[in-house]
């Protein structure tokens with residue numbers, strides 16, 4: 001689904017944020033990028049949807065070079081969930097979800113149905129939450145809206161950059177459990193960035209361990225735990 005072929009990101013000052021990065025991510029796989037701060041995780045993630053331009057190598061999505069995609073198609077067809085989801089404070093939850101550009105083309109009825117469906121998917125009762133403002137939701141619930149918004153146009157790929165890191169331990173664990181369940185149903189290709197090994201082992205079909213912009217090791221949680 002996503003192939004990295006000798007990808008590098010070099011900054012003007014000569015530093016490599018990412019280098020010699022080659023990896024194939026399978027369709028329907030949840031791949032975790034893990035590594036210490038500054039190891040190149042976010043850079044790798046943002047190169048996939050061209051938020052950061054790569055300087056060497058190639059990235060392909062479904063065998064097509066990302067440089068050959070229309071930028072809007074690429075951006076909006078890849079769901080993106082950030083650590084601190086930015087909801088518009090004066091817009092209701094349903095309005096915040098409906099800002100997804102793809103939905104602008106839809107009939108109102110279709111939009112309404114999709115919002116209900118999405119809220120159910122992320123475990124929030126639509127009748128209770130549709131008309132609320134973001135500040136009437138807990139941090140965990142706001143991140144759920146972030147996930148709902150990323151899923152809105154049904155993109156095949158979801159990028160998640162430390163989506164649960166700002167939450168308290170209990171909410172974090174609940175969202176992790178719910179993401180596993182959700183992924184069992186929707187089977188998206190997910191690239192998930194974290195610096196938390198227990199989160200990586202819990203969520204990842206495979207884990208890619210990064211250090212200094214490169215890959216140290218890639219494997220299933222079982223393979224990573226079997227190290228001598």
Ligand code: ADP
Nearest residue numbers: 011015016017036037038039040041042043044
């Ligand atoms: P991580 O997500 O693992 O914390 P990042 O991908 O954010 O790591 O950063 C990787 C490296 O790239 C870091 O060493 C960082 O300092 C460097 N970097 C990020 N942005 C720039 C920039 N604009 N100019 C130079 N170096 C940068």
Ligand code: ADP
Nearest residue numbers: 134135136137138139140141142168170171174
């Ligand atoms: P979570 O399990 O997602 O962390 P919390 O325990 O923080 O949720 O919140 C519990 C309940 O309190 C939720 O139903 C939420 O809607 C409600 N709530 C949280 N913050 C506010 C707020 N600022 N105004 C109104 N209700 C709130």
